[in-house]
């Protein structure tokens with residue numbers, strides 16, 4: 001089914017030109033997140049169908065910094081239930097994670113069920129194709145149907161750095177509303193003419209035309225720094241950020257992470273299109289001195305050889321999908337890789353469409369490097385998964401617990 005979709009304005013946004021954002025800090029994620037939401041009149045949600053959309057894309061426990069803490073989701077459920085809403089909870093995980101497995105592993109499913117809130121498998125039904133008349137990198141999206149059927153969507157992300165997009169916060173969290181493997185397509189787009197930004201960032205801004213939450217509640221209790229969104233280091237900050245303008249929430253979260261929202265391409269592009277406000281001078285933040293809670297989140301390492309000593313990556317025009325595969329592979333199997341190449345330093349890995357020459361023994365990752373298979377160790381796939389790389393290197397049998405498609 002193809003649909004034109006008009007995004008409903010947020011009933012919680014009193015002044016779109018000067019959005020309000022509330023920051024709370026404390027040790028109890030439930031109470032502190034609830035206090036952030038308490039600053040907003042949720043009365044307009046009465047009788048509405050509300051979808052709580054956490055970041056539950058990966059199988060990880062609450063408090064790991066990888067997924068939204070279930071206690072924050074519990075706070076969102078309770079606040080909207082108290083307002084008289086009909087509340088559901090759901091997410092579409094990254095490809096390879098079994099349906100509601102991530103919601104169960106984080107405890108989100110349990111806290112929702114304990115409150116009588118349905119836990120939705122957003123990938124169970126067929127997608128709705130939504131047109132993007134003003135899209136630049138994309139002209140349509142495949143969206144999980146429940147996301148469009150609810151009256152209100154609440155983005156409940158966890159505060160993380162991201163290897164491709166700088167950060168992943170309330171705006172990008174909505175990428176989990178894309179159906180099954182269609183998320184991967186955003187990582188494999190060609191460069192966008194006239195744009196210096198990655199096509200992924202342009203695509204996220206395109207997505208934001210139709211997938212913007214009416215309210216956001218950021219879990220900065222324990223976030224992630226460094227090699228996010230899944231291979232970084234947990235960072236405890238104890239902050240929670242709420243607001244009706246997801247861009248404004250993200251701008252404040254960026255400040256709390258030691259970043260500037262203007263430096264985050266998808267936020268800058270989306271704000272320029274009028275999807276939200278990232279100028280801190282126009283955002284009414286309470287408390288005004290919220291920056292006292294800030295910490296400098298370690299950036300994503302630019303040099304993989306530093307993050308993974310002994311490995312040199314040749315990357316010529318790769319997609320973020322292959323980059324993700326490689327990063328997660330190195331994170332999970334890097335030590336074993338070094339053992340299989342005891343005499344070779346550095347171990348050379350090649351990814352991307354533009355690799356012209358490789359030295360003998362190079363690990364060639366992804367179909368784009370197929371032409372070099374006679375000269376190295378070739379791993380097919382577009383993108384391949386990490387367990388395939390390990391099998392190619394070791395000749396090991398099929399992994400009974402394969403790592404998921406790594407595209408965040």
Ligand code: SF4
Nearest residue numbers: 319322366367368382
């Ligand atoms: S093999 Fe990797 S770099 Fe090549 S198109 Fe596929 S994902 Fe992109």
